[in-house]
Amino acid sequence: MARTLRAVSKTAGAIGDYLAENATAIKSFAEYIAPGEIDSADKLRPGEGAIVREGLSKIAAFRDDDGTLYKRSAACTHVGCHVHWNSLERCWDCSCHGSHFAIDGTALNGPAVSPLARLG
Numbered sequence: 542m543a544r545t546l547r548a549v550s551k552t553a554g555a556i557g558d559y560l561a562e563n564a565t566a567i568k569s570f571a572e573y574i575a576p577g578e579i580d581s582a583d584k585l586r587p588g589e590g591a592i593v594r595e596g597l598s599k600i601a602a603f604r605d606d607d608g609t610l611y612k613r614s615a616a617c618t619h620v621g622c623h624v625h626w627n628s629l630e631r632c633w634d635c636s637c638h639g640s641h642f643a644i645d646g647t648a649l650n651g652p653a654v655s656p657l658a659r660l661g
C-alpha cells in the first residue's frame with residue numbers, strides 16, 4: 542500500500558512538473574501570435590520601449606533620448622521566450638528564466654549569453 546502511495550505521489554509530482562513546463566511554452570506561444578503592444582515603432586517617444594509586430598516577427602523597439610531607434614528581435618537568446626520592456630531599469634527582461642538585455646540587445650544577465658538579434 543505504501544509503495545502504491547509513493548508511486549502515485551511521484552506520478553502526481555511528474556504531472557505537476559509537466560504542466561508547469563508546458564504552461565511556460567503555452568504562454569510563450571501565445572505571445573508569438575498576439576499583436577504588438579503598439580502598432581508601429583514610429584510611435585515611440587524618446588526613452589520609450591515596446592514590443593512591435595512586423596509581419597510574423599515581434600520586435601523589441603527602443604528610441605533613445607537622441608531619437609535613435611533600436612530594433613532587436615523580441616526572442617530571448619536563451620530558449621526563445623519573449624522579452625518585455627522594463628521602463629524602470631530601461632532594459633529588456635525575459636520573464637521565463639530571468640535574463641536581462643541592454644537597449645542595444647547586449648546580454649546583461651544570464652542565463653542568456655548572446656545578444657538579441659539585430660534587425661534593420
Ligand code: FES
Binds near residue numbers: 637
Ligand atoms: S528564455 Fe529568456 S531567460 Fe530563458
